[in-house]
Amino acid sequence: MQFSPIRTVIIVLVTLLGVLFAVPSFLPKAALDAWPSWLPKQTIVLGLDLQGGSHLLLEVNREGIVTERLGDLRRDARSILANDNGIGNIITTNAATNSLDIELTDPTQKDEAKTAIEGLQNTISSSLFAASGVEELAFGETPDGKLTISLTDAGITERMSSLVAQSIEVIRKRIDELGTTEPLIQRQGTNRVLVQVPGFGDSVRLKDIISRTARLTFHMVYPGMTAAQAEAQGLPSGTEILDSNDGGKELVYEDVALGGESLVDAQPSFDSQRGIPVVSFRFDTRGAITFGEITSANVGQRFAIVLDNQVITAPVIQQAITGGTGQISGNFTTASANDLAVLLRAGALPASLDIVEERTVSAGLGADSIRAGVLAGIIGAIAVVTFMVIAYGLFGVFADLAVIVNVGLILGALSMLGATLTLPGIAGIVLTIGMAVDANVLIYERIREELAAGRSKISAIEAGFQRAMGTILDANITTLIAAVVLFYLGSGPVQGFAVTLALGIVTTLFTAYMVTLFIVGRWYNWRRPKTLAIQFVRLIPMAQKFHSWPSVGMQSPSRS
Structure with a gap:
């Protein structure tokens, strides 16, 4: 009952931090922009089911x-x-x-x-x-x-299974380049990848960014023969015909003179001489040396830049290029040049991916889900608060205050960790409210038993909190284990539920013991009550009395 200053500071500090991290999620954008820079500005990330976005299911070809x-x-x-x-x-x-x-x-x-x-x-x-x-x-x-x-x-x-794992990393890099937050990218089975990007409504652009292989290679163009002549006379050994970006065809050597894996950077830029958007690229040291050797040995020859087996451009090498940089020009718009730069920076997909399923979730559906979830939470919270006040009187009010702190800490933790809140996550918060007061019920019933056993008021309160804590820990740790298993083995909405459930268990252990005991201790030292009225209505005796009522019209069978 006597709280040390350090313990008091910890309780107050944790509660304030939870509130500070939770508040930005409820502020309008203008108010958040005016928020002091030294205060946290990170908001809760809403999942695909709450804020809308794009859903793609990809399959390795x-x-x-x-x-x-x-x-x-x-x-x-x-x-x-x-x-x-x-x-x-x-x-x-x-x-x-x-x-x-x-x-x-x-x-x-x-x-x-x-x-x-x-x-x-x-x-x-x-x-x-x-x-x-x-x-x-x-x-x-x-x-x-x-x-x-x-x-x-x-x-x-x-090989397909191995390429799925590699594809996931490339897809993640590409989506991160788009500036979106908390995309869900995970394997489904042996040959599929699930991609969900909350808040990104342009599914056509997303599909193009993700599904393009973006394998960049450099080939020497075969001299002395056109693609049409090769089709008529037969392909020379070691050559192939590729479609060109301008609608024609090019005859190039099969062997890759230089691969796109040597690229270290690609940026959209603008060619001031021709007035067209281009993509500037830069090789690493090894690639720059190889590029310099190729251009030095083939001055006057055509050099094809090939993207996904299509010739983007095939310029004539005018002079040796030893700086390790170059430009890709074509029929680019500003947007397509930017997208190509994103693809090249993120790297090529190790395999072609086909779109198996495509969905776009509108923000309106997300708003309806939020309203339904919040309404369910409010109704559940009112019911729990009312029950606690009826059942435990003033001590029920103390428990309700701890529950409010508990919800604030959960929202603050979600914001601080950058975790995604989904509709099942809201259900996890509602469930936490019930679990939090359940811990207080155990504590209060223990206090009542200690008082009935003849203990003093202070001794009964201390014994109630200490002895009930073991039972509370057992119940919550087992639930925490289940939440961890759900998070690692589940996917999407299941993980969202597991996150809020796990956070709720941790905050419940803190608020049910530390915060409630702090409130009760401060109240007791202030009021010094002569008696402790733990409940208004004794529900357990009423239930026992109900079950002890004799049944009507029932007789036990006779024995021979």
């Missing part, structure tokens, strides 16, 4: 992964056979069986070729804790003597 992987294997196999071992070969892709057929110009080199291509075997794993990986490739031979390299089903599935 299996066909695209297989096609791209076969293309990489084809280049690697040709390089390791022809360049490293001097083995002539013709490689064709068999899309129906997800395999490559290798025809050797000299059949006597078959054993040497087998040994060489088996070095391409790759063991992949989508989990850091996996005991062993999955072999991605299977090697064989056709009846007519061709060697084959096939992608295994297990390898494709494992």
Whole structure:
């Protein structure tokens, strides 16, 4: 009953901090802008169900992964056979069986070729804790003597799962570049990604930003032959035809001269000479050296900048570029140049993503949810407050004051932590109100029992708080464990409920014991009552009396 100054300061300080962090969420924007800079300005982040926004469900494109992987294997196999071992070969892709057929110009080199291509075997794993990986490739031979390299089903599935984890990180970087707060980005199953961005209503732009692969590569344009001539006469070895941004086609070398992974920055800018929006980029040290070597050795040749297998521009190299910087020009608007810069800064997606589900939640639906949730909270709070006053009189008022502090601390904690408040989160706050007074009920009933046992008023109050605390801790810790499990294993709304429930448990333990005891102690030292009236209506004896009433028309069965 005697509070030390340090204990008093802790209670007052925690309560004030909770209020200070909670208040900005209830202020209009003009008042918040005028809020002193030394006070907290962070507000509670509302979830998708409360403030509206965009919802996308993305799926990794299996066909695209297989096609791209076969293309990489084809280049690697040709390089390791022809360049490293001097083995002539013709490689064709068999899309129906997800395999490559290798025809050797000299059949006597078959054993040497087998040994060489088996070095391409790759063991992949989508989990850091996996005991062993999955072999991605299977090697064989056709009846007519061709060697084959096939992608295994297990390898494709494992690669897809691994690429989902990489895609999540790239998507997160892209959305962070848009300046949005608290996006929800998480895996669903082995090949899907769920993206929810509260407060971002332009789903078309979001879809374009997220789903574009944005793989930037640099290729030398094949000299002396156009794409139309190559289509008519046949592709030269090691070349491919790509669509161009201007509606035409370009014949380029398959080998990537320089990859976009060497980019360290990309910014939208404006070309003052041509008066058009462009994207300026900068390479890292290694990329700058490679870029300088390529441009030095190919002055007068065309150099294609390719984004997602489409040629954006293919200018002629006028002179060596050794500074490690350059520009990408095309039919850009200011907005599209900015979006391309965002994509390049965030990095390329490791795989193509298809839109499986798309929803836009309007802010009006969120406002209705907020009103319904707040109304439910107010009704629940009034009912709890009324019950406590009826049941415990003045001590019920003390408990109600602690509950008000409790709700303020929850809102302040949500604001301070930047956690997202969802509609189930509001339900968690309402549930916390009931749990908070439940702790006070245990304390007050214990005080009543101590008084009935003949203890003094001060001794009964102290014993009531101390002895009931063990039961309160047991009940709340078990609930806290359930909240933690819900947070880590649940998703979306379930996590929102778990956050407010866990915060409510922590604040309940603080307010039910510290704050309520502080109020009771200050009241007792001020009033020095001769008796303690713990309740107006003794509900438990009434319930016991009700259950003891004899039943009507019921007889016990006779025994033989």
